[in-house]
Amino acid sequence: MRFHLIDRIESWTPREQITARKVTSVAEDCWRPTPAGPVLSFGLALEALCQSATWLMMLSTDYRLRAALLAVDEACAPRDVVPGDVLRTHAVVESMSDEAAVLAGLVTVGGETVLEASGILCSLMDAERLDDPADTALMGRQLLGKGAPR
Amino acid sequence: MTTMMLVPGFDRVVELVPGERAVAIRNIPATLPVFATHFARFPVLPGVLLLESMADLAKAALGDGHWRLRTVRGVRFRHFVGPGDQVEIRVEVTGRTDQTAQVRATARVEERVVATARGLALVAAEQPWEGTQ
Numbered sequence: 001m002r003f004h005l006i007d008r009i010e011s012w013t014p015r016e017q018i019t020a021r022k023v024t025s026v027a028e029d030c031w032r033p034t035p036a037g038p039v040l041s042f043g044l045a046l047e048a049l050c051q052s053a054t055w056l057m058m059l060s061t062d063y064r065l066r067a068a069l070l071a072v073d074e075a076c077a078p079r080d081v082v083p084g085d086v087l088r089t090h091a092v093v094e095s096m097s098d099e100a101a102v103l104a105g106l107v108t109v110g111g112e113t114v115l116e117a118s119g120i121l122c123s124l125m126d127a128e129r130l131d132d133p134a135d136t137a138l139m140g141r142q143l144l145g146k147g148a149p150r
Numbered sequence: 151m152t153t154m155m156l157v158p159g160f161d162r163v164v165e166l167v168p169g170e171r172a173v174a175i176r177n178i179p180a181t182l183p184v185f186a187t188h189f190a191r192f193p194v195l196p197g198v199l200l201l202e203s204m205a206d207l208a209k210a211a212l213g214d215g216h217w218r219l220r221t222v223r224g225v226r227f228r229h230f231v232g233p234g235d236q237v238e239i240r241v242e243v244t245g246r247t248d249q250t251a252q253v254r255a256t257a258r259v260e261e262r263v264v265a266t267a268r269g270l271a272l273v274a275a276e277q278p279w280e281g282t283q
Contacts, residue, residue, distance in 0.1 A: 003188040003196060034275065035216055042205065042219045043198035069197045072225040130189035
């Protein structure tokens with residue numbers, strides 16, 4: 001699967017918070033079968049929140065740093081995500097340096113919490129080590145609704 | 151009981167003692183589609199997919215019924231896992247009732263611990279599952 005779990009960034013405040021959105025579709029290949037039908041795995045719901053956090057780190061540092069997940073103190077998924085749900089992720093920075101950040105956050109569907117996580121510890125890495133900076137910046141523009149540069 | 155049975159998502163089951171523990175191997179070939187985007191310059195298996203493997207093996211270790219991962223506690227990712235690695239996942243059931251189960255999990259690559267989960271809390275899933283109606 002294409003491992004991008006954020007479709008839009010709706011708002012962000014440098015080094016403070018981000019709200020992002022992911023629409024889900026039955027056409028995606030991320031669904032897990034259950035006796036009652038397909039659901040998004042716990043891990044991918046958590047990943048959507050963590051990817052919001054890494055975009056906040058990248059935007060806050062002008063794409064210089066990106067986050068790698070080191071630890072999660074606790075995460076709870078009170079209900080499942082099903083095809084057609086629209087996820088809204090909201091991550092809040094509790095602390096941040098040039099080496100690491102700690103965040104907490106929520107994933108909601110229609111205002112109902114589907115995942116809540118605390119103590120999300122991320123190592124901040126040189127973003128160029130992971131991806132081409134031009135590609136990352138282009139995707140950032142798309143997520144922010146600015147489209148491709150002309 | 152050591153068995154040759156398959157657990158979805160794993161390439162080999164080393165040990166499976168229903169209700170108690172399980173050990174299984176998941177190979178990480180470079181052909182996994184996730185490596186195309188995670189990341190282009192430095193392919194690494196997303197930690198959450200290791201967490202999912204732990205949960206999958208936990209469900210197999212519980213042995214019966216349908217289980218849903220509800221809560222994780224104390225999850226640590228200590229080293230990157232990438233193409234060519236063979237990950238050995240061990241889970242141990244630390245508590246269980248009819249409706250809930252607690253499982254501890256560890257992932258190793260060549261004896262090096264790459265990830266741990268102090269607690270996976272699973273709940274018995276009844277049909278229809280919450281959120282799927």
